[in-house]
Structures are given as C-alpha cells and as structure tokens.
Amino acid sequence: MQIDLFQLEKIVILLLLIATLVGIAARRLRVPYTVGLVLVGTCLALFSQLDISVQPELILGILVPPLIFEAAFHLPLRDLRQNVRPIISLATAGVLLTTFIVGGVVFLGTGLPLPYAIVFGAIISATDPVAVIALFRTIGVPKRLQVLVEGESLLNDGTAIVVYKLAITAAVAGTFSPAQGVSDFLVTAGLGLFIGLALGWMASLLIARIDDYLIETSITFVLAYGAYIVAESFHFSGVLAVVAAGLVCGNVGPRGMSATTRIVVFNFWEFISFLANSFVFLLIGLVIDPPMLLANGQAILWGILAALLARALVVYGLLYRAPSFPTRWKNILYWGGLRGAISLALALSLPAQLGAVRGQLQAMVFGAVIFTLLIQGTSMATLVRWSRLTQRSDARQEYDLRRARTVATRVAYAHLNKEHREGLLSDRTWKTISGALNAHIARLTDSIHETLSADPTVEAEELDSAWREFLRHERSTLNNLYADRVISEETYAQLSGRIDELLTSREIGWTSVDELDAAVWQLHEPPQPTTDDQGPTKVDPLNK
Numbered sequence: 234m235q236i237d238l239f240q241l242e243k244i245v246i247l248l249l250l251i252a253t254l255v256g257i258a259a260r261r262l263r264v265p266y267t268v269g270l271v272l273v274g275t276c277l278a279l280f281s282q283l284d285i286s287v288q289p290e291l292i293l294g295i296l297v298p299p300l301i302f303e304a305a306f307h308l309p310l311r312d313l314r315q316n317v318r319p320i321i322s323l324a325t326a327g328v329l330l331t332t333f334i335v336g337g338v339v340f341l342g343t344g345l346p347l348p349y350a351i352v353f354g355a356i357i358s359a360t361d362p363v364a365v366i367a368l369f370r371t372i373g374v375p376k377r378l379q380v381l382v383e384g385e386s387l388l389n390d391g392t393a394i395v396v397y398k399l400a401i402t403a404a405v406a407g408t409f410s411p412a413q414g415v416s417d418f419l420v421t422a423g424l425g426l427f428i429g430l431a432l433g434w435m436a437s438l439l440i441a442r443i444d445d446y447l448i449e450t451s452i453t454f455v456l457a458y459g460a461y462i463v464a465e466s467f468h469f470s471g472v473l474a475v476v477a478a479g480l481v482c483g484n485v486g487p488r489g490m491s492a493t494t495r496i497v498v499f500n501f502w503e504f505i506s507f508l509a510n511s512f513v514f515l516l517i518g519l520v521i522d523p524p525m526l527l528a529n530g531q532a533i534l535w536g537i538l539a540a541l542l543a544r545a546l547v548v549y550g551l552l553y554r555a556p557s558f559p560t561r562w563k564n565i566l567y568w569g570g571l572r573g574a575i576s577l578a579l580a581l582s583l584p585a586q587l588g589a590v591r592g593q594l595q596a597m598v599f600g601a602v603i604f605t606l607l608i609q610g611t612s613m614a615t616l617v618r619w620s621r622l623t624q625r626s627d628a629r630q631e632y633d634l635r636r637a638r639t640v641a642t643r644v645a646y647a648h649l650n651k652e653h654r655e656g657l658l659s660d661r662t663w664k665t666i667s668g669a670l671n672a673h674i675a676r677l678t679d680s681i682h683e684t685l686s687a688d689p690t691v692e693a694e695e696l697d698s699a700w701r702e703f704l705r706h707e708r709s710t711l712n713n714l715y716a717d718r719v720i721s722e723e724t725y726a727q728l729s730g731r732i733d734e735l736l737t738s739r740e741i742g743w744t745s746v747d748e749l750d751a752a753v754w755q756l757h758e759p760p761q762p763t764t765d766d767q768g769p770t771k772v773d774p775l776n777k
C-alpha cells in the first residue's frame with residue numbers, strides 16, 4: 234500500500250494553520266477555542282473540496298493517547314486521593330448507569346432495538362470536558378472541583394470503551410451473559426491499569442538515571458503511546474493503561490528531573506496536547522454530515538434528552554450523600570459533562586454488520602456531541618459566574634479594578650504627551666490638562682497602595698508575579714547572550730539552571746526586603762546538590 238506522504242503533510246500543515254488562526258480569533262472574540270474549531274471544521278466540510286476520511290484508529294490510536302497522558306501527567310496523586318471515591322463512583326457506576334438509562338430512554342422514545350440503544354448509551358457515556366477545564370483554569374474555579382471533573386473524565390474514558398466493546402459484541406452476537414460481561418470488564422480494565430502502572434514506574438526509574446532533558450522527554454513520549462500499544466496488543470484497555478502510566482510518571486518521574494528538564498517536559502506536553510485537541514475538534518466538524526443530521530433529527534433530540542436526564546440522575550444521585558460537594562458544584566459537574574473525542578471515535582468504529590442502524594447511531598452521536606459543545610460549552614462561563622465559584626477575593630477584585638484604571642490612565646497620558654512633543658497639542662492645553670492628570674494618577678496610585686496594605690494576600694500575589702516576571706526576563710536575556718556567543722555554555726548552564734529551579738518552585742519564599750535581598754544575592758549562585766528520600770538530586774547535564 235502506497236501512502237502519499239507529501240499530500241498527508243500538506244493536509245496536516247493546513248489543519249494546523251487553520252487551528253492556529255482559529256485560536257487567535259477565539260482569543261480576540263472570547264469564545265471557546267474548541268467550539269470555534271468545530272464550526273470551522275463544519276464550514277470546511279460544507280464549502281471546500283477538502284476530502285478527509287477519518288478512521289477511528291486515527292483518533293483512538295494517535296490523538297487520544299497524548300490527550301489522556303498529558304491530563305494524567307499533570308494530575309497530582311494527592312489531589313486525586315482527596316476525591317477518589319466520587320471519581321471512581323462516577324467513572325464506574327456512573328458509566329454503567331448512563332449506558333442503561335440512555336439506552337432505555339432511546340429505546341422507548343425512538344423504537345430503536347434495545348441492544349443498539351444500549352450501544353448508543355455506552356458511546357455517549359464518556360465525558361470530554363476539554364473546554365470546561367480550560368475555562369476553570371482561566372477564571373479560578375476551586376481546585377477540588379477541577380480535579381473532580383478532570384479525574385472523572387480520565388477514568389470514564391477507559392471504562393466507557395470497555396463497556397462499549399461488551400455492548401457491541403452483545404448487539405452483533407444477539408446474546409449477552411452478565412457474569413461473563415462483568416468478568417471481561419474487570420480483566421480488561423484491571424490488566425490495562427496494571428500494564429500502565431508497570432510501564433510508568435519503569436519509565437520513572439529510567440528517567441532518574443539519565444541526565445539529558447531531550448532523552449527524558451522522549452521517554453515520556455514513548456511511554457504515552459507505548460502503554461496504549463502494549464495494552465491493546467493483549468486486548469486490554471489501552472486508554473486506562475495510558476491513564477495509569479501518566480499518573481505514575483507525572484508524580485514520580487519529576488523527582489528525578491532537573492528544573493530545566495521539568496520545564497522542557499511540561500512545555501512539550503502542553504504543546505502536544507494543544508495539537509491533539511486542535512485536530513480532534515477540527516475532525517469533529519469535518520465528519521459532520523448536515524443532511525444526515527436533519528434526516529435523524531427526532532432521534533438526535535431523544536438522544537440529547539436521554540443524555541441530559543442520565544447525567545442529572547448520575548451526578549445528583551451518586552453524589553447525594555457527599556456533603557463536601559455543594560449543590561453549586563454538582564450543577565457545574567452536571568452541565569460540564571460534554572462529549573468529544575472518545576464518543577466520536579467509538580461512533581466511527583461501529584461495525585458495518587449493523588447495517589442502516591450504523592448511520593442512525595452515528596448521526597445521534599454527532600448530534601449529541603455538537604449540542605454539548607455549542608450549547609453547554611458556550612454557556613459554562615455564564616453558569617460559573619452565576620454560581621459564584623471563582624476564588625478571587627473582593628480585595629483582589631478591587632485591586633484589579635484600581636490597577637486597570639491606573640494603567641489605562643497612564644497610557645492615555647503618555648499618548649497626549651507624545652502628541653504634545655510632536656506639536657499636535659499646544660503648550661497651553663497640555664499644561665492645563667497634564668496638571669489635572671498628574672494629580673489624578675497620583676490618587677489612583679495611592680489607592681492601589683491602600684489595597685495592597687489592607688490585604689497581605691493580594692500584596693503577596695503581586696510580589697510573586699513581579700518576581701517571576703523578573704526571572705523570565707533574565708532567562709530570556711541569558712538565552713540571547715548564549716545564542717550570540719557572548720557567554721560560554723558553562724556560564725549559561727550555571728545561571729539558567731538556577732533560574733529554572735526558582736521558576737518551578739510553587740512559592741517565592743520571601744515576604745520582606747531582607748529576604749528579597751538574600752534571594753537576589755543568591756540568584757546567580759550555582760544550585761547545591763541535596764539529598765532526600767529519593768537519593769541525590771539530579772543535576773541537569775548542562776549544569777555539570
């Protein structure tokens with residue numbers, strides 16, 4: 234079989250360019266990035282000659298592993314343990330309940346044979362709240378709620394795929410054994426998790442013994458795909474294997490990394506996740522067939538209604554006896570149950586033996602995915618604001634308001650000053666207005682100082698932000714000096730390694746002028762090796 238690599242390259246670069254432009258437009262228009270990608274993908278499918286045949290293996294085997302691995306890699310086990318009961322409950326019992334509730338409602342509402350309705354329920358049971366998580370990180374939703382949403386999504390992706398395989402086997406064969414189904418579920422999911430844990434642990438041990446950030450980054454990349462490939466080769470859950478591998482490597486691996494390596498690895502996976510998400514949501518738009526959606530409009534409505542009903546029963550039912558999760562959190566968890574990549578891949582992988590039902594099921598899945606992205610995804614910000622979940626204090630809000638007014642006034646003052654210097658504003662007018670503006674700016678500046686003095690937390694946040702901005706600019710200057718060969722590699726490694734170590738620390742570590750003076754004095758001192766439970770701290774190869 235011949236593959237036109239040049240044609241494939243052109244398509245990939247074109248899609249990446251489109252994703253980049255959509256990202257710029259979405260930021261300016263303040264709309265969810267993923268929603269913009271779906272809309273643009275739909276327009277491409279309708280009005281362009283671009284013909285892309287999307288195989289389920291493309292999504293499940295190429296695009297899903299990096300998405301799952303990146304999310305698991307950045308999820309602290311400590312936070313996960315605090316929410317382990319509700320997460321496991323939603324990702325196991327929640328998936329099973331969703332499958333059967335959705336299947337039952339669709340069976341009663343559309344007349345679709347029950348086995349096929351159960352298949353639809355399994356496909357739609359996996360949540361994919363990518364846009365919701367991005368929104369949470371932007372506006373400061375409580376960390377525990379973020380972990381709950383992300384943890385549920387990570388685990389229910391794998392369980393939903395296992396349930397889907399059991400459901401499709403039963404639908405095609407026409408028979409189903411509950412005992413055999415439970416046994417297959419436990420074996421497939423359990424051994425998938427075991428493979429991921431083992432591979433993640435081995436990768437972490439290997440990382441601890443290597444002093445090369447490029448090789449260490451490569452190990453994490455191989456692990457993400459290797460865990461999926463190994464588990465699927467033995468017919469176990471590849472997605473759950475990737476989840477387990479990402480959790481282990483993300484919580485154990487960084488202990489054996491230098492500060493510079495951690496920055497490289499984190500930035501690498503952030504970029505890979507951006508690429509995978511971009512392609513997934515563009516492909517969702519590209520595979521949508523509007524005539525097919527219109528022909529199955531009634532069935533799609535029943536599917537959406539069933540999904541919303543099942544989500545409500547699962548969230549409010551399973552978390553009913555969870556007093557630590559207020560109703561406002563449950564509302565967000567309910568409405569944030571978006572569907573995306575996994576549902577799309579499973580719909581595309583429906584076997585041809587289903588006949589005409591295959592097209593109807595795909596239309597129902599695509600319709601439900603579009604509804605969650607365009608309706609639920611775009612309204613999440615409003616719901617979060619109404620729920621008053623943001624962690625920004627009144628003092629912080631007041632500080633931001635006063636700072637914004639001060640900055641805007643200073644910029645406007647500088648503009649008028651420039652016009653005066655260029656002769657576009659008379660001396661008399663400038664003298665009159667500048668005096669009033671200077672006094673106004675002084676009052677605004679004093680009001681900012683009052684806010685900082687009244688709340689030490691806000692002042693600490695500004696100190697932290699200023700200190701990190703200073704470090705980033707100094708790091709950039711070192712990069713330029715090294716690129717221009719002004720400083721040697723040894724000097725660059727010593728100075729940049731220390732800055733990277735400070736940038737990766739969670740707190741600035743000082744609150745007084747004396748402590749700040751000590752921090753600046755020690756900034757350019759080479760980091761001293763330390764020992765802990767894990768053995769000696771590894772020094773980056775460039776820092777040797």
